[in-house]
Amino acid sequence: MEDDDMETELLSLMKQRRSIYNLGKKVDQSQKDITAMLKDVIKESPSAFNSQTTRVVFAFGDAHEKVWDIVLDELKKVAPAEAFEGSKQKxxxxxxxxxxxxxxxxxxxxxxxxxxxxxxxxxxxxxxxxQHIGNSQFAAWTALAENNLGASVQHYNPLIDESIAKAFDLPSSWRLRSEMPFGSIESTPDDKDYMDDEDRFKTID
Incomplete structure (x- = not known):
């Protein structure tokens, strides 16, 4: 099959998905519709033995703000004062x-x-x-991008684990792996760099 015969819709969506750091609240979709879409996407993400080990909390409104207040509270305890101000702004x-x-x-x-x-x-x-959580994150991230919503993946765990679990009354068995803020895209990201194919891929006939 020639390259021109290959379907590229998924590839186009993958290229659309980027780490978007300048987010806003100018979102046309409802919380209900976003959550329903993401639930379906995550349920269809593959896992070994169909084990479905990923758990997800969707935080909106005050809960969304609470997540990042917790991040700042915990950062302030461990970061030098001069470094904390930059982190707070970010x-x-x-x-x-x-x-x-x-x-x-x-x-x-x-x-x-x-x-x-x-x-x-x-x-x-x-x-x-x-692997399952990675598959699920990528699928959700790409689905958000398809709907013109930006997102990024952050890792303030394990610093915030205990406070998040307490704030949202989560099971003790749920281990926090990452945080994905999302919203309207307020600025276009820079071009993405790629390493040389020769250093990354091998084709064996």
Missing amino acids: VEQQFKAGFGTILWFTDMDKVKELEDGFPLYADNFYDWSE
Whole structure:
């Protein structure tokens, strides 16, 4: 099959998906519609043994603001004063300014259940849970981009884990893996750089 015969709709969406740091609240879609779409996308994301180890919290409104207030509270405890001011500006202008936040978790009780149930593969299930959360994040991120919503993936865990769990009354088995603020796209990101194909790929006939 020639390259011109290949379908490229997915590739176009993948190119549209970028890390968007300047977010806003000018979103046309409702919270209900965004959440319903993301639930379907995440449910269709593949996982080893169909294990479905990823857990998600959709935070809007006051809950969204609370996530980033917690980040700032915890950062202030550990960051030097001069560094904290820069972090505060970044959090408030880039993440808290968005429309919502997706909190991504791995259910460690489910991972343990799989390890006990399939001892031959026990050493792999946590790695596979990371693959599932990666698949789910990419799918959700791309779906947001398809709907002209920007997002980025942040990693303030494990610094905020305990406070997030307490604030939102989450199960102790849910291990926070990342935070995805999203919203309207307020500025276009710079061009993306790519490493040389020769350093990245091998084709073997």
